[in-house]
Amino acid sequence: MNLLLLLPRFSLWWVSISLLFTVTIAQDSPLITRISFGSCANQSAPQPIWEAINKFDPQLFIWMGDNIYGDIRKPIKVIGKERTFGPWRNSPRFIPSSEEEMKLRYAKAKSNPGYSRLKRNAKVIGTWDDHDFGLNDAGKEFDHKVTNQRLMLDFLDEPLDSPRRKQAGVYASYTFGPTNRKVKVIVLDTRYHRDPLRSDGSILGDTQWTWLEEELRGQRSEITIIGSSVQVISNLSATTGPLFYMESWGRFPKERKRLFKLISDTKRNGVIFISGDVHFGEITRYDCAVGYPLYDVTSSGLVQSVEKVFPRPLRFIVRLLFWYTPSTMRVINDNCKFKACTYGQSNFGAISIDWNANPITIRLEIRDVNGFAVLGTNVSLSELQARGSNSPTNPPTKGKSQRYCTLEVELPGTKRYRLAVLIYFTIAVLAMAFVGLIIGVVLMITACVYKNKLD
Numbered sequence: 100m101n102l103l104l105l106l107p108r109f110s111l112w113w114v115s116i117s118l119l120f121t122v123t124i125a126q127d128s129p130l131i132t133r134i135s136f137g138s139c140a141n142q143s144a145p146q147p148i149w150e151a152i153n154k155f156d157p158q159l160f161i162w163m164g165d166n167i168y169g170d171i172r173k174p175i176k177v178i179g180k181e182r183t184f185g186p187w188r189n190s191p192r193f194i195p196s197s198e199e200e201m202k203l204r205y206a207k208a209k210s211n212p213g214y215s216r217l218k219r220n221a222k223v224i225g226t227w228d229d230h231d232f233g234l235n236d237a238g239k240e241f242d243h244k245v246t247n248q249r250l251m252l253d254f255l256d257e258p259l260d261s262p263r264r265k266q267a268g269v270y271a272s273y274t275f276g277p278t279n280r281k282v283k284v285i286v287l288d289t290r291y292h293r294d295p296l297r298s299d300g301s302i303l304g305d306t307q308w309t310w311l312e313e314e315l316r317g318q319r320s321e322i323t324i325i326g327s328s329v330q331v332i333s334n335l336s337a338t339t340g341p342l343f344y345m346e347s348w349g350r351f352p353k354e355r356k357r358l359f360k361l362i363s364d365t366k367r368n369g370v371i372f373i374s375g376d377v378h379f380g381e382i383t384r385y386d387c388a389v390g391y392p393l394y395d396v397t398s399s400g401l402v403q404s405v406e407k408v409f410p411r412p413l414r415f416i417v418r419l420l421f422w423y424t425p426s427t428m429r430v431i432n433d434n435c436k437f438k439a440c441t442y443g444q445s446n447f448g449a450i451s452i453d454w455n456a457n458p459i460t461i462r463l464e465i466r467d468v469n470g471f472a473v474l475g476t477n478v479s480l481s482e483l484q485a486r487g488s489n490s491p492t493n494p495p496t497k498g499k500s501q502r503y504c505t506l507e508v509e510l511p512g513t514k515r516y517r518l519a520v521l522i523y524f525t526i527a528v529l530a531m532a533f534v535g536l537i538i539g540v541v542l543m544i545t546a547c548v549y550k551n552k553l554d
């Protein structure tokens with residue numbers, strides 16, 4: 100042990116971790132107090148966010164998907180021979196890359212100096228989402244999945260003899276920390292077995308469900324972090340439709356119910372979800388699913404973000420629209436940088452656990468490129484314990500919406516669809532103004548011509 104103490108801190112960490120995994124006897128694993136995570140990292144763009152992540156000094160970093168952008172995105176074209184957009188499109192907007200191209204992109208991501216530094220100081224684990232699975236919005240039908248699983252596990256330096264390389268999908272679980280202070284991290288694969296969107300079929304597939312049940316029934320851990328590439332709690336599609344829809348567990352209502360029921364049935368306490376995918380940060384909470392509040396901390400993206408799509412002077416509009424779109428699950432508090440309590444610039448997730456506090460507290464945060472918290476909430480571990488029954492703690496009274504309990508789809512229509520109404524109304528007014536303008540111009544020209552004739 101004395102010899103080990105001479106090694107730098109990270110090596111000591113690695114030695115303990117490898118011991119934990121190769122020799123599965125009870126081993127004192129280091130106490131985990133800082134975990135960070137992130138998603139949506141365009142390997143070809145600058146990635147200044149790593150500096151802030153390194154400054155947070157996490158012991159563990161979890162990739163939440165779109166770790167690279169592996170597929171090829173064609174420009175939006177509504178006219179011409181190759182139309183990639185609109186109901187009349189005749190050509191896909193996204194196409195998969197070759198294996199060689201995927202390798203090049205992973206190599207680029209892996210060689211980023213900021214990320215390399217993180218890898219030397221922290222354990223890095225993770226899952227994937229659609230763009231590193233290999234194709235936008237793809238699921239089980241995607242035929243590059245076997246090859247791409249190998250490339251993804253290479254990127255994560257998964258040992259060659261790891262069972263994870265022999266299974267169908269990249270789901271995995273890890274346990275850290277000493278007895279009575281254990282943190283279990285489960286990363287799900289929401290791509291490999293996923294049925295088509297709008298099928299209300301399965302996200303995880305039978306084998307992964309069986310595995311997840313064993314993991315949740317298995318050894319006790321004080322905190323269990325479940326990583327899902329797509330959001331679990333927020334169902335923004337319910338309030339942004341029919342304008343646009345996003346991928347989420349909400350789009351697979353039966354599968355989502357099954358997940359909550361499994362957490363209840365296995366009596367697993369201390370579960371916290373983390374997610375990515377949507378290009379903005381958000382913390383949501385659902386109190387009526389299991390016997391205690393379920394949090395979902397969404398960090399997206401490390402690079403890609405909704406606000407960057409707009410020129411700087413117009414970015415306030417994005418925040419205004421976020422604020423205007425109703426949400427029943429979003430955590431709204433004084434810790435938010437913006438009133439909407441979403442964050443649409445590059446960000447990462449930061450979880451800090453204070454094991455010495457009484458009760459033990461967990462700080463859930465979204466931090467910006469400078470490392471400042473832009474969203475945050477403190478949760479005490481004692482809140483995350485089921486109290487007897489599985490039934491909702493306070494079922495909402497009919498007709499009244501209750502924060503953290505009412506589903507978005509149960510909102511009254513006037514509230515639920517107010518974003519769509521606003522957008523359609525604006526488009527109608529603009530269209531009418533345009534038609535009015537044309538009519539005006541035509542009338543003026545005719546009047547002039549008529550006048551000239553008379554003269």
Ligand SMILES: *[C@@H]1O[C@H](CO)[C@@H](O)[C@H](O)[C@H]1NC(C)=O
Pocket residue numbers: 141142143144145168172403
């Ligand atoms: C990634 O970044 C590069 C360079 O800025 C850009 O050309 C490319 O379109 C980006 N890809 C995506 C998927 O945004």
Ligand SMILES: *[C@@H]1O[C@H](CO)[C@@H](O)[C@H](O)[C@H]1NC(C)=O
Pocket residue numbers: 334336337338340348349350351352355506507508
């Ligand atoms: C989420 O919203 C979609 C779109 O409105 C809806 O079809 C689905 O049932 C919702 N899911 C849940 C769990 O409310």
Ligand SMILES: *[C@@H]1O[C@H](CO)[C@@H](O)[C@H](O)[C@H]1NC(C)=O
Pocket residue numbers: 451453460462476477
């Ligand atoms: C949350 O916890 C942190 C320490 O982890 C503390 O500094 C902060 O004041 C707490 N915030 C609130 C709102 O309780």
